[in-house]
Amino acid sequence: MLTFLLLVTVVPAVTFLPSAAFVATGGEHGPPTSTVAPLPEYTTSQVVTISYTSFKQGQGSGGDDDDGGSSPGSSPAGGSPSSPSQTDGGKTGFWTELFYRSSNDSAWALYMPPWNQNGRWFGVRDPQHEGAVTGLIPFDTFYTGGETRYGFTTVAVHTKYGREALGGEKAHTTVDSHAPQLFIATPTPGAWTNRNVLQWIAQDASSGVASVAVSLDGATPIVFRTAEGETDLSLQAGDHAVQVSATDRAGNSVDVTVPFHFDPNAPSLSITAPARNSYVKAKDVTV
Numbered sequence: 001m002l003t004f005l006l007l008v009t010v011v012p013a014v015t016f017l018p019s020a021a022f023v024a025t026g027g028e029h030g031p032p033t034s035t036v037a038p039l040p041e042y043t044t045s046q047v048v049t050i051s052y053t054s055f056k057q058g059q060g061s062g063g064d065d066d067d068g069g070s071s072p073g074s075s076p077a078g079g080s081p082s083s084p085s086q087t088d089g090g091k092t093g094f095w096t097e098l099f100y101r102s103s104n105d106s107a108w109a110l111y112m113p114p115w116n117q118n119g120r121w122f123g124v125r126d127p128q129h130e131g132a133v134t135g136l137i138p139f140d141t142f143y144t145g146g147e148t149r150y151g152f153t154t155v156a157v158h159t160k161y162g163r164e165a166l167g168g169e170k171a172h173t174t175v176d177s178h179a180p181q182l183f184i185a186t187p188t189p190g191a192w193t194n195r196n197v198l199q200w201i202a203q204d205a206s207s208g209v210a211s212v213a214v215s216l217d218g219a220t221p222i223v224f225r226t227a228e229g230e231t232d233l234s235l236q237a238g239d240h241a242v243q244v245s246a247t248d249r250a251g252n253s254v255d256v257t258v259p260f261h262f263d264p265n266a267p268s269l270s271i272t273a274p275a276r277n278s279y280v281k282a283k284d285v286t287v
Helices: 020-025
Strands: 033-036 047-055 092-099 132-140 151-159 171-175 181-186 197-203 209-216 222-224 228-232 238-248 251-264
Touching: 033 151, 047 092, 047 151, 047 171, 092 132, 181 238, 181 251, 197 209, 197 238, 222 228
Parallel strands: none
Antiparallel strands: 033 047, 047 132, 092 151, 151 171, 181 197, 197 228, 209 222, 209 238, 238 251
């Protein structure tokens, strides 16, 4: 008699279940992420161009969804406020939001200029990274508080893969388009003086004073790295002009020229009458 042995293989049910990470994020690579290109430490421009790259499912992920932005041949994001890639007129499944703050202690604020009031920026496909888009955001400080230090971060959002967490600062810059204030304490314009000392005070509220240059009568300037100070001038008796230039860290500068007269010698005085040790009989004496 032949005995047939039936072998039954039990496969754990967990084998057929998607991973927890896949369920939580909607994809095996995680939620969207974004990066911001470094900015100069200081700028004189009112409009700061923010260059970003956003990834649908995190950096290094692929993607074949046709909802991530326009093709590279279309108008670049940020090029024009009316560009389709900047508004809801284009693909709406994948966008980037820009947040800014003026100090490390302040809360992040969503950048929503008048021409993009929902704060959604739609880039163009990045040919170098599958599933990624790049874009340029014109950050106009006229609508955000004017000249100061700004920190920036971005949040990538995808209707299928979720939303990037709002994190720390990704880039920063200080906007400063105004020259420093410069005050010359001594000498004063047109003054007669017997002092050979120049004293100055320079101030800059946004980026700070980087240097002060001093030139006497057109000579090669001497550069000082202090916003407030003094220096001795090599003077001979006569008319002079000192040129002082203050420059801030953003490159703005102001020049002040002070003409003055230097006279280190006391006047001479001689008594002609009455003569020394003489006697006079008048009550009134003319000197």
